[in-house]
Amino acid sequence: MRFSSLITIAIALAACKRPRATVFGDKYFSHWDDRRVLCSMGADKAHHWSLDDLRAAIDRAAAEGSVIHTYGHAPTFDLDEYLPLFMYAHARGVDFVTYAELADRDHPRAGWAFSIDDTEVDTWYSWRDKLRAAGVHLTFFVAGYEDFTPAQRDELHKLAADGHDIEPHGLHHVQAVAYTEAHGVAAYITDDVVPDLAAFKRDGFSPKAFSYPFGNHTPEIDTAMLEHVQLVRGASSRSCY
Numbered sequence: 001m002r003f004s005s006l007i008t009i010a011i012a013l014a015a016c017k018r019p020r021a022t023v024f025g026d027k028y029f030s031h032w033d034d035r036r037v038l039c040s041m042g043a044d045k046a047h048h049w050s051l052d053d054l055r056a057a058i059d060r061a062a063a064e065g066s067v068i069h070t071y072g073h074a075p076t077f078d079l080d081e082y083l084p085l086f087m088y089a090h091a092r093g094v095d096f097v098t099y100a101e102l103a104d105r106d107h108p109r110a111g112w113a114f115s116i117d118d119t120e121v122d123t124w125y126s127w128r129d130k131l132r133a134a135g136v137h138l139t140f141f142v143a144g145y146e147d148f149t150p151a152q153r154d155e156l157h158k159l160a161a162d163g164h165d166i167e168p169h170g171l172h173h174v175q176a177v178a179y180t181e182a183h184g185v186a187a188y189i190t191d192d193v194v195p196d197l198a199a200f201k202r203d204g205f206s207p208k209a210f211s212y213p214f215g216n217h218t219p220e221i222d223t224a225m226l227e228h229v230q231l232v233r234g235a236s237s238r239s240c241y
């Protein structure tokens with residue numbers, strides 16, 4: 001056999017072993033290491049990638065023991081679209097991990113960290129049975145926690161009891177970069193983050209992660225935030241790094 005043919009076969013074999021490259025690049029995976037600024041791919045209905053790309057990303061997480069990150073918003077997210085993908089992940093040994101688990105790092109495994117942002121707690125609660133049946137734990141990044149009714153707070157506690165993670169997304173859902181440009185990083189932390197964390201703690205939650213509204217952040221803001229939480233999450237729609 002000619003040498004060039006052997007090389008062709010070797011390249012083909014290597015390609016077989018490695019999941020194909022997709023829009024889900026390296027930054028959308030985490031590895032249970034000391035990286036504390038995480039990035040997530042938008043998974044609302046208008047997503048520009050194919051479900052084959054997501055299946056390939058799940059394959060990569062399974063092969064590496066890493067975690068793929070996606071996020072959505074209840075008004076524009078189709079849970080039913082993902083139910084077959086959830087089964088696909090389970091079949092490949094990819095578990096559903098929350099940001100609290102990612103912060104603790106005491107049970108590293110192939111995972112899918114799916115988070116939902118904002119305020120639609122009643123809709124999230126309506127997903128309960130489907131999520132339980134699918135064996136899926138989500139992280140809900142909640143904005144404006146203080147404005148929720150006692151009944152909605154009770155819904156959040158019941159979601160937490162199901163194994164979902166309840167984490168903060170800003171007291172006023174302000175754009176961190178715009179706010180810090182106007183008022184400084186310290187004011188952002190004091191005005192929108194510290195009182196938000198306090199409200200969660202008063203209600204018995206133990207926040208460990210924060211997702212930036214609009215995915216808007218900078219390394220300077222990250223440094224200040226990480227004095228207060230273990231992890232911060234950006235979004236593919238904005239500055240993800």
Ligand SMILES: [Zn+2]
Pocket residue numbers: 117118143169173212213214
């Ligand atoms: Zn948001």
